[in-house]
Amino acid sequence: AQSVTQPDIHITVSEGASLELRCNYSYGATPYLFWYVQSPGQGLQLLLKYFSGDTLVQGIKGFEAEFKRSQSSFNLRKPSVHWSDAAEYFCAVGGTTDSWGKLQFGAGTQVVVTP
Amino acid sequence: DVKVTQSSRYLVKRTGEKVFLECVQDMDHENMFWYRQDPGLGLRLIYFSYDVKMKEKGDIPEGYSVSREKKERFSLILESASTNQTSMYLCASETGLNYGYTFGSGTRLTVV
Numbered sequence: 001a002q003s004v005t006q007p008d009i010h011i012t013v014s015e016g017a018s019l020e021l022r023c024n025y026s027y028g029a030t031p032y033l034f035w036y037v038q039s040p041g042q043g044l045q046l047l048l049k050y051f052s053g054d055t056l057v058q059g060i061k062g063f064e065a066e067f068k069r070s071q072s073s074f075n076l077r078k079p080s081v082h083w084s085d086a087a088e089y090f091c092a093v094g095g096t097t098d099s100w101g102k103l104q105f106g107a108g109t110q111v112v113v114t115p
Numbered sequence: 116d117v118k119v120t121q122s123s124r125y126l127v128k129r130t131g132e133k134v135f136l137e138c139v140q141d142m143d144h145e146n147m148f149w150y151r152q153d154p155g156l157g158l159r160l161i162y163f164s165y166d167v168k169m170k171e172k173g174d175i176p177e178g179y180s181v182s183r184e185k186k187e188r189f190s191l192i193l194e195s196a197s198t199n200q201t202s203m204y205l206c207a208s209e210t211g212l213n214y215g216y217t218f219g220s221g222t223r224l225t226v227v
Contacts, residue, residue, distance in 0.1 A: 043218035101146045105158040
């Protein structure tokens with residue numbers, strides 16, 4: 001069955017430290033890959049996406065993600081987090097044969113930033 | 116910017132009531148979606164629509180129906196609300212190209 005896994009439900013990181021959020025997918029072919037962020041009380045905002053080409057993708061707010069086909073992973077990174085990065089982060093996949101523009105989301109990772 | 120507006124931010128309904136959640140987008144997008152968001156489960160697709168009067172079931176359609184009479188409006192209907200439908204509901208519209216999604220701010224529904 002197709003699936004998207006975010007192994008970390010909750011991560012606590014100090015302000016100024018680096019952050020890495022993990023995402024693994026299980027699909028027959030390489031899907032389209034996305035990272036979204038949801039701040040409290042808000043809808044989802046797209047951070048970055050990967051369709052093809054360069055496997056290191058730059059996004060907004062200083063985030064980047066790396067696609068690794070051999071590991072079926074698309075991990076999100078930020079070198080130095082700010083207090084405003086506290087939010088919930090969702091990995092999503094699309095582009096499978098029957099997707100009709102649908103996205104399948106992981107369970108999310110809640111990020112807490114400490115002073 | 117494209118806007119997706121969900122009519123209610125918070126909603127409290129009683130068990131057995133018929134509930135309508137409304138979503139309007141202002142950019143002529145073809146595709147519209149209703150997701151349900153629960154802690155530890157992420158977002159799960161309830162229904163989607165790729166054209167007026169067209170609808171397709173998502174992963175968890177049971178207990179829900181939808182209506183799309185006009186391109187800009189996509190309504191989610193809970194025929195008889197139950198407590199296990201207490202959740203955050205997110206509407207999204209999409210251009211039909213390259214997964215250009217825009218999400219609404221969500222409706223937090225509590226069924227008592």
